[in-house]
Amino acid sequence: MNTSPAPLFALSIVVPVYNGANSVPTLVDALARLEVEGGLEIVLVNDCSPDNSLAVCRDLCNANSVALSIVNLSRNYGEHNAVMAGLKHARGAHVITMDDDLQNPPEEVLRLWRHTRDGGFDVVYTYYAEKKHESWRNIGSRFTNWCADYLLDKPKGLYLSSFRCMNAFLIRAVGDHDGPFPYIDGLIMQITQNIGRLQVAHLPRAEGRSNYTLARLFRLFLSMFLNFSVIPLRVGTLVGVAMAGLGVLGFVVVLVEALISADRPQGWASLMAAVLLLAGVQLIMLGLVGEYLGRMFLAVNKRPQFVVRDVQRNEKAEAGAPQ
Numbered sequence: 500m501n502t503s504p505a506p507l508f509a510l511s512i513v514v515p516v517y518n519g520a521n522s523v524p525t526l527v528d529a530l531a532r533l534e535v536e537g538g539l540e541i542v543l544v545n546d547c548s549p550d551n552s553l554a555v556c557r558d559l560c561n562a563n564s565v566a567l568s569i570v571n572l573s574r575n576y577g578e579h580n581a582v583m584a585g586l587k588h589a590r591g592a593h594v595i596t597m598d599d600d601l602q603n604p605p606e607e608v609l610r611l612w613r614h615t616r617d618g619g620f621d622v623v624y625t626y627y628a629e630k631k632h633e634s635w636r637n638i639g640s641r642f643t644n645w646c647a648d649y650l651l652d653k654p655k656g657l658y659l660s661s662f663r664c665m666n667a668f669l670i671r672a673v674g675d676h677d678g679p680f681p682y683i684d685g686l687i688m689q690i691t692q693n694i695g696r697l698q699v700a701h702l703p704r705a706e707g708r709s710n711y712t713l714a715r716l717f718r719l720f721l722s723m724f725l726n727f728s729v730i731p732l733r734v735g736t737l738v739g740v741a742m743a744g745l746g747v748l749g750f751v752v753v754l755v756e757a758l759i760s761a762d763r764p765q766g767w768a769s770l771m772a773a774v775l776l777l778a779g780v781q782l783i784m785l786g787l788v789g790e791y792l793g794r795m796f797l798a799v800n801k802r803p804q805f806v807v808r809d810v811q812r813n814e815k816a817e818a819g820a821p822q
Contacts, residue, residue: 506667508566509537510612511591515544515581519599520552524559529605531565535612540566540816542589546581547574557811566816573806578661579681584805586665587674595664596683603662607699615664620695622665622687626658627701651688657696659684679802680794735784742780 512530516523523543530541543560545553556569570588572581582596593612597603607625615623648655665673665687672690673683687694 506590506592507538508535508540508591509593510535510608511540511542511589511594512608513542513544513582513585513589513594513596514599515546515578515585515596516552516556516599517546517548517575517578517581518550518552519548520550520555522601523552523555523599526599526601526605527559527563527565527567530608531563533605533609535609537592538566540568540589540591542568542570542585544570544581544585545572546576546578547572560811560813563813564815566818567813568816569811571808571810573808576805579683580805582661582683583674583676583681584807586670588807588810589670592667593664594670595662597662602702604700604702607662611662611664611697611699614695614697615666618695619693620666621669621691621693622663623695623697624657625660625662625697625699627660628698629701651685653684653688654692654694657694662699677804678798679804680797681804731787735787738780739784742777 514523514526519526527541527543530539533539543556545556553569553571560567560569568588570584572584576584585596586594593615595608595611597608603625611623611625614620644653644657644659653659669687669691673686676686
């Protein structure tokens with residue numbers, strides 16, 4: 500029996516905020532002008548931003564007439580953890596997640612919400628005719644999506660965008676996950692295949708640079724790569740079998756040469772190359788197994804997915820009244 504409280508709003512918009520002091524006011528102002536039948540709620544999640552984003556968000560909360568909540572995290576946990584915090588505090592029948600950099604036009608929000616609601620989808624992902632990112636980011640996105648086709652049982656051709664809309668059923672199911680390394684798209688793929696797509700515009704970044712460094716992108720890739728599949732371990736097993744087969748073949752070749760040739764083959768260079776190759780493969784697989792075990796260790800020891808320092812809601816959000 501479902502004991503979840505009835506949604507207070509028709510739509511909640513969850514925005515993780517990090518170095519967004521200059522862009523968040525423009526975004527909130529545009530979202531506040533949207534006319535949503537049944538009420539609109541905006542949830543800003545401050546991921547311990549090093550700039551004055553928190554003060555800006557608090558000012559917006561006090562001055563805005565739209566229902567607005569601020570979830571202030573105790574430290575920086577990363578985008579997916581921050582979105583999980585927002586989902587657990589959102590009170591809409593549908594929830595849209597979007598970034599704070601204005602690359603997703605707020606004008607597309609209503610179209611995305613109505614497409615999800617009217618189509619009966621659990622989730623709708625957006626995709627773009629052209630992404631306004633740096634070329635290396637686009638290449639990385641294509642590689643990650645290609646890996647996700649095999650690791651996450653993702654429908655082929657589906658682009659995993661952070662600008663997505665989910666219904667209440669999916670939000671509750673995703674919110675049940677409390678692991679310290681959430682990868683929201685992986686959770687979604689484990690729960691449902693009732694997935695839609697919608698093409699939207701993608702704008703150039705208004706100012707500044709992306710908060711995703713190579714190190715952060717790599718950590719995000721590891722969450723997708725390791726959290727929802729044992730395929731990497733199976734690939735390691737196949738690589739080990741292949742290397743063992745090559746080793747046996749090489750042993751047979753060396754043995755035959757020793758028996759039929761008067762001069763014993765020297766083979767020092769080839770031997771060292773084989774040793775270095777095998778040692779490298781072994782260390783990679785040892786690191787992979789260690790990463791799995793480390794994540795299990797942190798999960799068993801209840802490493803927090805996020806810790807909320809405080810939640811601030813304006814009068815409209817506290818009342819939960821339709822607009």
